[in-house]
Amino acid sequence: MRRTHFLLLFLWIGTITRMPAASYYLSSSAGKDTHTHQEAQNPATPWQSLEKLNQFIPQLAPGDSVLLKRGDVFYGTIHLKKSGTKEHPIVYSHYGKGPLPMITGLSELKGWVSHSPGIYFVELPLSFSQIKVLTLDGKPQSMGRFPNPDEVNKGYLIPEKVEGNNQLSHEVFLKNEGWQSAELVLRKNHWVIDRQKITARQGNTITFSTASSYEPKKGYGFFIQNHLNTLDQLGEWYQDKENNRLYVCMEDTNPENYTIHASNVDQLITTLPNTRHVTIEGLHLNGANEVGLYIRGGSFFRFSNSIIENSGENGVLALNMDHLSIHQSEIRNSFNSGIYLRSGNYQATITDNLIENTFMMPGMGQNGDNNGYALFSISDADTIARNTIRNVGYVGIGFRGSKTLIKNNLVDGFCLSKGDGGGIYTYTGNSNPRYTDRKVTGNIVRNGEGAREGTPLQGSDLPAPAEGIYIDDNSNNVLVTDNTVYQISNKGIYLHNAQNIEVSNNLVFDAGYLVFLTDDELGQPLKSIRISNNTLIKKEPHQIGMGIRSASPEFQTIGLSDQNRYVDLTGFGIPFYFQNRATKKEMYHTLESWERETGWEKSTTQITKTINQDLFEYDTKTLTNANFSDAINRIYCTNGCTLTHAKEGNISITGKDEIASLKLDLGPLKNDSSYLLSITASSEGQTIMEAYLRQKGPSYQKLSTETPVLLTNSKNEFKIVIESPREDQDASLILNIYPPKQEINISLLSFEVLKKTPASPSETNFILLSNTELVQKEIKLESVYFNLFGKTQPKVFTLNPYESIFLMRE
Structure with missing residues (x-):
């Protein structure tokens, strides 16, 4: 029983x-x-x-x-x-x-009252805290700001004076009672934009609260927001906390014609610190005042096939979560970062997501470092794959940790609001943990701009710091392979204070430096770097094949670069650049002299394929005569060389030092003008001539990007377009020759105003094709193209997912 x-x-x-x-x-x-x-x-x-x-x-x-x-x-x-x-x-x-x-978290606002022409206000419920998200017919709006982002230099003003860490001066503060209690949005450097409350004014000098450890710097700009006087464009808004009102600019329309929402819910989904085995599938989170999905710890959390949009800070914020999965979701319009995986996470899987429009409204994000990432993680054993990232104010994908895989992602448009970041970026820093087994493979990174506005680069054509794949301070043990990087303002692949890095089988096209390596006081010296089997394609005259800046230029210790393929589409040659950081010595090299100097590139090949240039239209006024007769008597040596007037109006230069410098004074330059520098020259042997504009006297500031050209014993003709140089009343043209210990002949030197800037070189003679889809893609060519090996490309062929190919026409 x-x-x-x-x-x-x-x-x-x-x-x-x-x-x-x-x-x-x-x-x-x-x-x-x-x-x-x-x-x-x-x-x-x-x-x-x-x-x-x-x-x-x-x-x-x-x-x-x-x-x-x-x-x-x-x-x-x-x-x-x-x-x-x-x-x-x-x-x-x-x-x-x-x-x-x-x-x-969005509530509709009704009961609008006219305040002044074009400006309306509504009384807010007492429950409303500081509003971070306001939408007009579903579209997020930025706070009102002065100057507006569509004005000169995207609305950044440059301080007349900076004092200490909380004071600056500008004539704008003499107006509107000094903008009392408004917010000052200040670029502290290329990668930090801080928001500080204005607390006092004396004359044209304001005092403001501190926001981060970074102090203001001379030459970096600001604008003003969160004040009633900033409202002058449709959708701009200001919250008056003292009187509990919200003001909106409607220009010549009525707010009742729109649906206007504001957020008053900080998070839309939250977890406990030890949440385990929870799945969210197919939900839409819209309008969190701070964070759409806030994960505070646990394990095995899955978020898929969902949408997060219009987040006042981060779309996703996670910490202390093991085995987090975010899959096939859309994260849009995050004012600070899209997916931010903070400390304590382990083995996250972030796959097949769309992340777009992140940190695209300067002044709406957070202060200090590590803000403005589409996707950021500091955990170990992450897999970040097949994500599409479009339009991010700072970094596309940022990662740290060991056993990390960054594979088959598309990053399209980055460093749009800040600079000194990358499409794919990793940083280790002073703590210097020895991360291992990290792979960046099969990604496509393109359209890195760098955001000159509000920095000393604004109003110039100098390269802004946006780097394609950026391996930063003390990073180690990273494999960078089979990636495509193109249309990058500064450096295509950038290794900074890095060790044990392999860069192989990548295609880099159209970047200021196709590859650049440097070490400095911020980290360890370059060591054990291997660069091989990459295709590196120069599109514009100023671009450089490879650059190295080091305080300890022992190339065998730094590593080895070899078996690469350099392609020149300009006819200007492929220059290589080196700077000894300890002695400040700079030098440009040809491929031949670079091999002698470094022992690198012994099995590297170089291909020249000149693209047809469009016709130039000249203004009637020229600064120097095209036949050289005017300029020849105003050229003189400034550094260790002898200048001789030869027959038929030519000049010859010989030098004793490693660099010879020529100077031609030009007079005033206009920022709203474009110029054409024409040079015809030859050299006894291969050498590099570098041309740029500079102030005639102290502080000898550069006014344009440097353009190096390769001289040979043949007659070399170069036409260099200089668009919108820095404005200056007394400018000079500088020509540096590396090395000058041979005779250089110049038969033509002219500097002319262009009626219009010519279009970029015709791109019908080349194509770069990339497959950003998850399946094979069939390609059909309308013309006959050749690959870089000179073989005819079939008119119909397939590209594998995240594969690229560069083709040229005869």
């Missing part, structure tokens, strides 16, 4: 453990919170509010589901306070038809 009772008890327990999981339904349009939890398991009798759901969540069991009705909008926050198990996770998803169910 006892045996029979025991068997029945065992079967009863087994029945309990096999009970089916429950599904609970929510509908904001058809639900009622008075329904029981048994009724809420029927889609015909759902609950209505997130408040009711949050009350019940602690009673959920592993394997249960919470389903929100598609097409419905739910206001507030879901607090995930219950965990599932490995076999039976708790799932939050949807049911029905229509758009994904939306969880929102």
Whole structure:
């Protein structure tokens, strides 16, 4: 009998453990919170509010589901306070038809009152804190600012004087009572934009609160926001905290013609510090005042097929979560960062997501370092793959940690609001942990701009610091392979204070430096670098094949670069650059002299394929005569060389030092003008001539980008377009020759004003094709093209996912 009772008890327990999981339904349009939890398991009798759901969540069991009705909008926050198990996770998803169910922190604002022509205000509920998100017909709007971003230098003013860490001067502060209590948005350097409250004014000098450890710098700009006087463009807004009002500029229309929302919910989904085995699938999070999805610890959290948009700070913020998965989701319009995986996470998998429009409104993000990333993680064992990142104010993908894989991602448009960042970027810093097994492979990185505005580079054509793949301070043990990097303002692949790095089989096209290596006081010296089998293509005259800047130029210790393929599309040659940081000595090299100097590139090849240039149109006024007769008597040597006037108006230069410098004074330059520098010259042997514009006298500031050209014993003709140089009343043309210990002949030197800037060299003679899709892509060519090996490319062929090919026409 006892045996029979025991068997029945065992079967009863087994029945309990096999009970089916429950599904609970929510509908904001058809639900009622008075329904029981048994009724809420029927889609015909759902609950209505997130408040009711949050009350019940602690009673959920592993394997249960919470389903929100598609097409419905739910206001507030879901607090995930219950965990599932490995076999039976708790799932939050949807049911029905229509758009994904939306969880929102946005409240519609009504009852607008006219304040002044074009400006309206609304009384805010007392519950509203500092608003970070305001939308106009669903589109996020930035706070009002002065000057506006469509004005000169994108609305940045340069201080007349900077004093200490919290004072600056500008005549603008003499107006509008010094902008009392407004916010000062200040670029502290290329990579930091801080927001500080203006606290006092004396004359044209203001005092402001400190926001980060960075101090203001001379030459870096600011604008003013969060003040009623800034409102002059449609959608700009200002919150008056003291009187609990929100003001909006509507120009010549009425706010009742728009739907205007503001956020008052800080997070839309949150977890407890130890949330385990929870899945979110197919939800839409819109308008968090701070963070859309806030994960505070645990393990095995999955977020997929969902949308997060219009987040006042970060789309996703996660810490202390093991095995986080974010998959096939869209994160749009994050004012600070898209996905931010902070400390304590392990083995995150971030795959097949779209992240776009991140940190695109300067002044709406957060202060200090590590802000403005589309995707940022500092955890170990991450897999970041097949994501598409478009339009990010700073860094596309930032990573740290060991055993990290960055594979088959597209980063398209980065460093659009700040600079000194990369499409793909890693940093180690002074703590210098020895990370291992890190791979950046098969990615496509393009369109890095660098944001000159509000920096000493504004108003110039000097390269802004945007780097394609950027391996920064003390980073080590990274494989960079099979990537495509192109249309980059500064450096295509940049190794800074890095060790044990392999760069192989990459295609780099159209970057200021195709590859650049440097070490400095911020980190360890370059060591054990291997660069091989890369295709490096120069598109513009000023671009350089490879550059190295080092205080300890021992090339065998630095590593080796060899078996690469350099392609010159300009006819100007491929220059190589070296600077000894200890002695400040600079030198340009030809491929031949670079091999002698470094021992590198012994098996490297170089291909020259000149693209046809468009015709130039000259202004009637020229600064120097095209036939050379005017300029020849005003050229003189400034550094260790002898200048001789030869027959037929030519000049010859010989030098004793490693660099010869020629100077031709030009007079005033205009920033709104474009110029054409024409040079015809030859040399006894191969040498590099560098041309740029500079101030005639102290402080000898450069006014244009340097353009190096390769001279040979043939007659070399070069035409260099200089667009919008820095304006100066007394400029000079500088020609540096490396090395000068041979005779250089110049038969033509002219500097002329252009009526219009010519279009870029015709790109019909080359194409760069990339497959950014997840499947093979069939390519059909309309003309005959050749690959870089000189072989005819089939007119129909396929590219594998994230594969690229560069083709040229005869």
